[in-house]
Amino acid sequence: MKDNWKEVHPKSIFQSAIAYPLSDQEQAILTLLYQPIIGAKAFSLYWTLLSEVTETGVSESLFHADLITMLDMSIQEIQAARRKLEGIGLLGTFVKNDNELGPQFLYRLNHPETVERFFKDEVLSLTLLNCVGQRKLDKLFDRFKPKYTNLTGFEDISAGFKDVYLFKEEQIISQNNQLRQMEQAFSDPRPAQKLSAVNESFDWAYFIQGIEKLGIKLPDNSVGFKEEVFVFHNLFGITELDMIEFCSKSFDYYTSKIDVKDFERAVYRTYDPDKKQKASQFQTNDSVELSAEDQQTYRYNSLKLNGFSTQDIQMIMDSEKNFPLNYLEALKNERGGYTTPQERSLVKYLVSKSGLPNSVINVLINYVYNIQKQPTLKADYVNRIANEWAQSGIFSPEKAIDHVREIAKKGKEQKQSRQRYGQNNRPIRQETLPDWVENPVEEQKLSKEEQARLDKEIQDFLSKGGGN
Template structure:
């Protein structure tokens, strides 16, 4: 009875069941993570069906005509919304044929995945990404990711269970039957289906035959690897033959099993190659043949004529003379800090993937570390800035400085506009700034004296690095 919306008519009877009530957290996940993927009608259908469930976990028998009235949509729209819920794993539909009443439907509502499992599921994350885009996905991820506290230096002095509560181990044997009944009552006899990326456009049997002819075996987690293959097929359009070729370069010679990590790296190298860095765009004297020192003087004077301060010019010229890792280490050392392995990896990633010149990456580092007062470079935040700068064509340090100042100016104007319109109860202008401007750490404006002092320290440190 699959794909048979014509078999469902207004007089068809249905009941709704849900194993247990939805928690507040699950309702938030349903609204923020699932609704963008399934759409408003499917979301409304889920909530409408949920509202009919009574304390017993089952609704009364209803007609589909009741759904049509409550939702004010057609039976075909209801069926379309139902299919979206089924496909994402939020609804399981069962049917029972009655000789007198015709088909009777049972709609079982399934709980949304917990946030942790949702973001570990490649199928769900990619589906959400395609629905909301990278910027919104980043915000949702930051909202739901766990906030672990750094416990370095702390000692766990918590009491153990047996230290506080009376527990007789022999009761496990004497009460075994009752304990088993309680445990089994929580086991779902028909668990909900996990969303899968598997589709008919990829010939899995042909792919298996191809790797077997090469003497290659599937990894231990065969089902997980199958999902991985279909995800990459859907993501990049990789054919069966190309997928076999990737496997031939990614197996363990001792076990003949595919190494999943090598397989992933091979695909990403092919479909997400390193991006060639743009040359830094700055004004040079192309007419006269000048020495490097004279070119530096010419550059200094050009920047001065364009309205840059002495401190700005020194920062720009320092950014052009140093590699990003050296630049970051000089900044960190100047504050008594150190560069973390994660920061090193992030800077290397920016150099290879962003396409930004080293000088622009250095200005980005300076902005995040000195102006935004971040103690470390955080990958999600830094990558958002780098992406926005690359898409805006910012390939010189002076453009980066001007861009940051222009955005800061717009932010100040929009803040004033919101305050002014808010007081007069008039419409508020929509925010149009890049999302990286909304930083969790409040920007603290430096005094000219302190700024000059920091720049002097940076120059001295960079000179020492050069020596």
């Protein structure tokens, strides 16, 4: 019967149904946790089917032509969207044949998992991770995780139920039939289903034999671990032998059981490794042997000859002798602010993943904080800049400064070009600027007096050695 979808055509009849309305929390879960996985088309199909359901729990009979019109999608696109909903457990499709009307479809909409079950499900959590990335997953988890109140030092003085309400135990017997009927009404007749990532291309039996030969045992939650193995196999193409190798480095020596967290870390270290930072690139005098102090003097003079101002040079030197977190904290402290946990995490991520030298990361921080006037570092924006700089080979602070100024110059020229285009109606070729330039965080323009005062503040700050 699963092939009956091939018989669907615009005149095929369907109904949609759901047991009870979605709560506000479930709507948020669908939008923020499921939509990144299933995509916009499947998300739209779910809500369209849901919108047709009446108070009876079932929609009127509709033609698939109605779906095509409402969604502006072809039958093939609706099929693909339907399969995504089915695969993740949000939709059950049923069909029956009518001698006169042909196949009739019933689309049973399922409620999303609760937040707790979603994040405890290895398949769902890892699938979301692979769709949105680690930083976004962390943000979503922080949003949905329970916020338990610390009750240390408090005493519970709440009244009990029987202290307030009258309850007659004998009613349990006299009203037994009605109570049982109400209980059964909320019992879902569907068998509980757990999403599975099982892939027949992975030989599970061979994998088990391999770890048993090494004296290694599966973890207590062997079913969940099996799903995780299949997810990693599908995601990275890890073979049975490589998976055995990961397990051989990730087990508890006392129990001989696989440590799931160590196993995950071993996989991610291999397939999502930290990026080795490039060394800061700058001109040195190798023709003669110079002391470190003399090299600094040579570097200062080289920068001066290349047109950098004294203030530029001070910032460059300062960026090279400070770690990014210390640099950021110094900038924040100077203005009376503080570094947020999210900013600390972002800076650590840049250091481990971007490959940019610390000095370039510091210039980036300075650009966002001092030039763009942002009170905090926003992960999406900062990562867009870091990606563009890494791909452009910007591995020295002076290159970063030159790049920012060149981008600003091109932006100004483009603005003037657009104005000229509006005056004489003649097209002018324009070079596309990086996304972080075209879509920056809102920037405040300063007067000449404010800019001069700010420049002096930065110069005074940098002359103190960056807050060290």
